[in-house]
């Protein structure tokens with residue numbers, strides 16, 4: 001039997017990375033690099049080689065690998081908290097990503113970059129609304145330039161708010177849906193950051209991972225938006241749980257409107273989000289804690 005080709009997933013112990021790996025495993029040998037800042041060993045999947053470390057050390061840690069594709073998901077991934085965590089964001093999303101791009105350049109393989117839709121929010125102003133958004137947007141430009149300067153194959157995806165299995169549901173880095181879920185199961189009021197009218201295109205992690213795999217195998221270039229066309233305000237999502245709601249003070253970095261454009265992935269691969277937020281929340285309400 002022919003040996004499987006190698007794929008590297010940075011951030012492989014995180015929410016989207018772990019789901020992507022499940023889809024990759026039947027076809028590829030998967031090597032995951034994660035520093036467990038947010039990722040968890042409980043997300044590990046048998047058959048994957050997990051390397052613990054920071055992306056800035058990728059050459060030292062994965063120097064022998066000659067991957068077919070690098071999926072670069074291993075970055076700091078929180079909008080509001082990025083104002084407080086500047087050093088961490090810079091280390092991961094500027095320094096770490098620099099070394100991932102250098103690793104890519106030296107191998108001439110394909111790189112898939114997990115960009116953020118915050119770049120397009122509020123009529124394009126979103127890219128400047130938080131350190132996270134700015135660094136993610138800048139990285140999409142850097143990846144594109146690397147592709148052009150060094151004639152390298154790449155593809156860039158833009159994710160909209162992920163929810164689903166493996167979402168972080170406790171602590172300061174919990175996602176919106178993760179926090180709502182924990183509060184609902186604990187019988188506590190659901191806390192919504194004011195004004196609550198901020199709109200999000202919540203997208204199930206299975207839909208994101210399926211799209212990411214398609215882009216990894218067949219995509220080329222920029223503009224692979226992957227998001228659900230359903231748009232809800234954060235308050236509307238909280239109301240779906242049917243619990244009491246308590247408003248929290250406004251925080252910086254909170255974009256109000258997101259514009260979803262999935263036309264390229266739809267046109268090229270027939271990708272569409274299949275899951276709905278309503279179904280997911282109904283499922284959570286039926287589950288025991």
Ligand SMILES: NC(=O)c1ccc[n+]([C@@H]2O[C@H](COP(=O)([O-])OP(=O)(O)OC[C@H]3O[C@@H](n4cnc5c(N)ncnc54)[C@H](O)[C@@H]3O)[C@@H](O)[C@H]2O)c1
Pocket residue numbers: 010011012013014015016017033034035036037038039040053054055056072073074075076077091092093096114115116117136158159160161162
């Ligand atoms: N979840 C979303 O809604 C969303 C939206 C847009 C873009 N993205 C991007 O998609 C990617 C994956 O997102 P996710 O939701 O799975 O986030 P996540 O935080 O669950 O996963 C990121 C993983 O990368 C790891 N990591 C962070 N910095 C690292 C470093 N320097 N070296 C090695 N590992 C590192 C973390 O421990 C974590 O396991 C991220 O790059 C994120 O910015 C996510």
